Amino acid sequence: MDVQVKPFQDATVVEVVGDVDGSTAPMLQEHILAVAQPGCRLLIDMSGVGFMSSAGLRVMLILHRTISGGKGHVALVGLSDDIKDTMSATGFLKFFTTAETLEAGLQALNNG
Amino acid sequence: MKIDFTFSDTIAGYVTHFNRVERSVKISTSDGREFKGILTPATYARIAQNLEEPYADATGRLAELLTPGQLVYAYGVFYPDAAEGDYTFEIKSMVFPGNGPSVYRHEEQDWWIKQIRSIGHSYLKWQFNHPKDEIDFRNYRTFLHLAGGKKGDFLQETDTVSRLVFGFASAFLLTGEDAFLEGAEKGTQYLRDHMRFFDAEEQLIYWYHGVQVSGDQEQKLLTSEFGDDYDSIPAYEQIYALAGPIQTYRANGDPRILADAELTVKLFDRFYKDAEKGGYFSHIDPITLDPRAESLQHNRAKKNWNSVGDHAPAYLINLYIATHDPKYADFLEDTFDTITERFQDYDNSPFVQEKFYEDWSYDQTYLWQQNRGVVGHNLKIAWNLTRMQGLKWKDSYAEFSKKIAGLMPQVGMDIQRGGWYDVVERTVQPGQRFHRYVWHDRKAWWQQEQGILAYLIMYGVYKDEEYKRLARESAAYYNSFFLDHDDGAVYFNTLANGLPYLLGNERLKGSHSMSGYHSMELCYLAAVYQNLLISKRAMDFYFKPYPKSFKDGILHVEPDILPPGSICIESVEIDGKPYTDFDSAALTVKLPETEERVKIKVRIVPV
Incomplete structure (x- = not known):
């Protein structure tokens, strides 16, 4: 798994490529929490993620709590159907704003 | 001076x-x-x-x-x-x-039964405005003022919901009042719907710390919000998440509860258990579920009373009673063997050692605990070791529990004013006669419960008159000073002299610590021990199983693990009519095959 953090207009993109599983989730957590500061605007680009284990789901939960506590905004971009299904089945999906593209994600953050 | x-x-x-x-x-x-x-x-x-x-x-x-x-x-x-x-x-x-x-008024046959009914009604009213309104756990809040009003927060902690569910379920078992079962079942359903994380990958369950609700929105809190446990998944919270549902299961046999329990026990076995050195770790990392993760900091690779011992009183004894599954008997035995082997430290202190590193060396630096003893934990060990004697007698359990029962009045009890103290230094320094009270000399309600139950069951099992006297004194202090006759339920703390202490968190009727669990557990078990083991009086218990719920249609009705042969079923009624298909000595009722739920009243008598 590879994680790149880069700016996109007035937001920060965390681009994740590869599988998020028990061995890689801690690294993802580290990268995400580093940028999940109060007032942040985050786009988590997961269009390059084919598989996300329950450890990844737990990273998402912690991100959600951190963002909510710090009054920031986050959108998940490019979720695969499989990951969407998993998040939906565990009740996580409704906590997050989702979008197909970075532009749509930015628009969603602006609306949110 | x-x-x-x-x-x-x-x-x-x-x-x-x-x-x-x-x-x-x-x-x-x-x-x-x-x-x-x-x-x-x-x-x-x-x-x-x-x-x-x-x-x-x-x-x-x-x-x-x-x-x-x-x-x-x-x-x-x-x-x-x-x-x-x-x-x-x-x-x-x-x-x-x-x-x-x-x-002693608290030895009257219905004293504790009346008390649990009153406490149960108070919490139904405070949390849900019942009976005026429907019981709806969306309205549950962890924090309640002294008089039961809500504080305006939006926190629903999993373990406090579960503890209240435990109280309601216990109140139903003792009184048969349907509102208590409704509270227990709706709370259990709420826990399942909102606080449960089913991990499809590992095929197990863990429970959220809680949810923060706001209108129809809710935020899941995966990791603990408490200072000691922050950003981890403490065993303690997972253990107590099962307390209420399992006590409810005893009454209704809902197979979904049993499935949740089995998958949570799997979590303990997979991630908390130290298969090599024994016992259970106290915390795991929320992402890797690793008890040795560096992120856990002061909680890394630790074991403590809660993670090792609290399984038994919180859910495991009740899970065994309801199922009679040998694997839970083995789990209990392993738990009590570990406590007996690891916690005794009488060369150094009259109090047990209850914080450990991975290799069982003593952790005497942990946050607030340092080298301090919790009086109630010692009493809790004596109480639960004695319960275990009813399942598997061991001389080592008897020796350990008697050791505690002999020592605690000297170092943890207030022999001047009555009642049990809170947290004390485990050792006295040169020139000191008394173990120092760490923060205050107040007395907490839950520690009184441990003292009452420890000496009641120990008198019932060992027939030592000294235990009878200590049980009486413990219960007399509690019933003289802890009952809130103005607003209902019980106070959190009294001053050393017995007057209620009503400041800060200790003013509350609902908090991280208090939610109707210990007070109602005390009523349930004090009634059982007093009536069935000591005063030798009959008691009625109530059940309302779902059709085709309990395995093989067998309902286990023993009210607690009591000495073998000490009690039996005298009679059974189903929906108010006599019913004869039961095994008196085995304490089981063969459930009729029905399409609807039936209400079962079982009269249990001492032998």
Whole structure:
């Protein structure tokens, strides 16, 4: 798994490529929490993620709590159907704003 | 230092002599020290009353009540105007736990049953405005004011919901009142719908710390929000998440509860258990579920009383009672063997060691605990080891529990005023006679529960008269001072002298610590031990199983793990009609095959 953090207009993109599983989730957590500061605007680009284990789901939960506590905004971009299904089945999906593209994600953050 | 000033305090003890002319009374404390108190024209007295009972004035009956052997709590003022080094103690008020030297109101057959009903109704009203409104756990809040009002927060902690569910389920088992079962079942459903994380990958369950609700929105809190446990998944919270559902399962047999329990036990086995060195770790990392993760900091690779021992009282004994599954008996035995092997430290302290590193070396640096002992944990061990004797007798369990029962009155009990202390230093320093109280000398409600239950069951099992006396004194103090006759349920703390302490979190009826669990657990088990083991009186228990719920249609009705052969079923009614398909000695009822739920009343009698 590879994680790149880069700016996109007035937001920060965390681009994740590869599988998020028990061995890689801690690294993802580290990268995400580093940028999940109060007032942040985050786009988590997961269009390059084919598989996300329950450890990844737990990273998402912690991100959600951190963002909510710090009054920031986050959108998940490019979720695969499989990951969407998993998040939906565990009740996580409704906590997050989702979008197909970075532009749509930015628009969603602006609306949110 | 000379105490050359007046001060007020309480003396708890037994009347040895009443001088009608002098209007004075001599009182001998629990450990046999005698004090003389003077009655004044303003002295007033009451007999302890149960919740929802009227004040029972005894001011006009003092001469009758102050007979030798009568236990009394005398509150008054010490005046240093007597002979040098002595005091005059003028009594301002008195509480009698009963109407005569051998009469204790808390030993009445229905005392604890009335109390659990009252506490249960208080929490139904406070949390849900029941019976005016429907029971709806969306309205549940962890924090409640002294009088039960909500504090305006939006937190629903999993373990406090579960603890209240435990209280409601216990109240149903004892009273058969359907509102309590409704509360227990709706709470269990709420936990399943909102607090449960089913990990499809690992095929197990863990429970959220809680949810923060706002209208229809809710935020899941995966990791603990508490300072000691922050950003981890503590075993303690997972253990207590099962407490309420499992107690509910005993009454209704809902197979979904059993499935949740099995998958949570799987979590313990997979991620908390130390298969190599024994016991269970206290915390795991929320992402990797690793107990040795560096992120856990001060909680990394630790074991403690909660993670090792709390399985038994919180859910495991009840899970075994409901299922009689041998694997839970083995789990219990392993738990008590570990406690017996690892916690005793009598070369160094009269208190158990309850914080450990991975290799069982002592952790005496942990946050607030340092080298300190929790009185209630020691008593809890004695109580639960004695319960376990009913399942598998071991001399080592008997020796350990008797050791605790012998030591605690010397170091954890207030022999001057009654009641059990809180957290104390495990060792005394040179020149000290008393173990130092860490923060205060107040007494918490849940530690009183441990003392009452420990000595009740130990008297019931070992028939030692000393245990009977300590059980009586423990229950008398609790029922004299902890019941909130103004607003309902019980106070969190009393001062050393018995007066309620009502500041900060300790003013609350609902908090991280208090939610109707210990107070109702105490009622349930004190009723069981007092009636069935000690006073030898019949008790009724109520169940309402779902059709085709319990395995093989067998309902296990034993109220707790009691000595084998000590109780049996006398009679059974189903929906008010006599029913005969039961095994009296085995304490089982063969459930009828029905399409609807039936209500079962079981009368259990001592053998």
